[in-house]
Amino acid sequence: MNFTDEQITRYSRHILLPEVGGKGQKKIAQAKILIVGAGGLGSPAAFYLAAAGVGTIGLIDSDLVDLSNLQRQVIHQTPDIGRPKVISAKEKIEAINPDVKVLTYDERLVAKNALELIRAYDVVIDGVDNFPAKFLINDACFFAEKPLVHGGILRFDGRVTTIIPKKSACYRCVFKTPPPPGLVASCQEAGVIGVLAGIIGTLQATEALKLVLGIGRPLADRMLDFDARKTSFREIKTKRNPNCPLCGPQPTITELFDHEPETCAVRT
Amino acid sequence: MIKVRIPTPLRPLTKGQGEVEAKGGSIDEMINHLEGAHPGIKGRLCDEKGELRRFVNIYVNEEDIRFLKGKDTILKDGDEVSIVPAIAGGN
Numbered sequence: 001m002n003f004t005d006e007q008i009t010r011y012s013r014h015i016l017l018p019e020v021g022g023k024g025q026k027k028i029a030q031a032k033i034l035i036v037g038a039g040g041l042g043s044p045a046a047f048y049l050a051a052a053g054v055g056t057i058g059l060i061d062s063d064l065v066d067l068s069n070l071q072r073q074v075i076h077q078t079p080d081i082g083r084p085k086v087i088s089a090k091e092k093i094e095a096i097n098p099d100v101k102v103l104t105y106d107e108r109l110v111a112k113n114a115l116e117l118i119r120a121y122d123v124v125i126d127g128v129d130n131f132p133a134k135f136l137i138n139d140a141c142f143f144a145e146k147p148l149v150h151g152g153i154l155r156f157d158g159r160v161t162t163i164i165p166k167k168s169a170c171y172r173c174v175f176k177t178p179p180p181p182g183l184v185a186s187c188q189e190a191g192v193i194g195v196l197a198g199i200i201g202t203l204q205a206t207e208a209l210k211l212v213l214g215i216g217r218p219l220a221d222r223m224l225d226f227d228a229r230k231t232s233f234r235e236i237k238t239k240r241n242p243n244c245p246l247c248g249p250q251p252t253i254t255e256l257f258d259h260e261p262e263t264c265a266v267r268t
Numbered sequence: 269m270i271k272v273r274i275p276t277p278l279r280p281l282t283k284g285q286g287e288v289e290a291k292g293g294s295i296d297e298m299i300n301h302l303e304g305a306h307p308g309i310k311g312r313l314c315d316e317k318g319e320l321r322r323f324v325n326i327y328v329n330e331e332d333i334r335f336l337k338g339k340d341t342i343l344k345d346g347d348e349v350s351i352v353p354a355i356a357g358g359n
Contacts, residue, residue, distance in 0.1 A: 039359035063359075073359070129359030152355030157276050159355045174332075175354040179323040192357055200358075223352075236352060237330055 031212040034058040037127035038085040040197030041151045043075035048205040050093040060105040061085045072194030111256040114140035126150045131178035132259035138171035149207040151200045156228040158200040168220035173241035273350040296339040325352040
């Protein structure tokens with residue numbers, strides 16, 4: 001593929017970078033990135049990946065835009081209330097960059113559809129808001145052998161980590177199973193400072209682009225935690241767990257399954 | 269003294285403090301000491317049998333105790349212990 005003059009201008013600030021160049025920009029143009037959840041984390045990730053010229057962006061989310069989303073889910077706007085999130089997000093992406101092919105899946109990611117969907121992409125971004133889905137994405141990326149950029153936000157705390165299946169610690173190496181409902185706050189009632197979604201979601205987009213370009217050092221075997229109250233980052237080392245039920249030498253999880261959906265009981 | 273980092277979900281038990289001091293020669297002793305000063309915290313970290321809950325991660329000086337000696341991991345003066353919970357939100 002060759003870039004048009006317009007594309008060369010559009011991506012000139014990338015092409016100028018020795019680490020990217022025309023060659024890297026082509027890699028970006030050929031990349032397929034799946035964003036699971038077109039919400040808080042998915043919005044900024046989708047914006048920047050679209051602007052960067054990612055060839056194919058997949059969006060999966062079954063929700064409709066709600067007024068309470070707009071405080072942080074910046075890809076959706078007031079007139080979008082009541083519309084499917086994937087459609088609302090697709091329109092914004094296409095307005096930013098018509099080069100991007102946007103594939104939308106107006107459904108939930110579940111054990112039944114996860115593998116087939118993920119296999120069609122090069123990198124997966126976790127932008128979901130609940131533990132059952134986070135564990136499912138981790139497991140599906142392991143079985144499909146696709147790199148995963150995990151993100152989480154709650155109140156003033158954010159976390160991002162990159163998982164390279166069979167090479168670096170997976171989510172289950174660190175957190176074996178979802179906590180029982182109520183023991184760890186995990187739902188909308190706990191609240192979140194909206195801008196945190198932007199910080200963590202753009203870090204996820206950065207990681208995804210680095211993976212596509214094959215440059216730098218991925219955030220693998222490391223969890224990066226951000227505390228918005230102190231404006232401080234902390235890195236926590238992780239490593240593959242020989243007792244991991246998924247990627248350890250004696251796995252007990254050998255196929256995808258759905259965890260019970262959690263009830264929304266926050267204990268603080 | 270051992271410095272213990274308390275994650276947000278547990279801070280209501282420590283009067284909002286993100287960092288507390290504790291004593292103990294091992295993680296087990298430290299948890300019991302914490303429970304004395306901040307009642308209820310042990311139940312959040314350990315199950316009914318006193319074993320660490322599977323989704324609770326404890327780090328000593330940035331090393332996961334799972335790769336050390338678990339609850340028997342030795343602590344010494346000046347060590348920093350972090351309790352690291354899973355974070356689910358994202359939407």
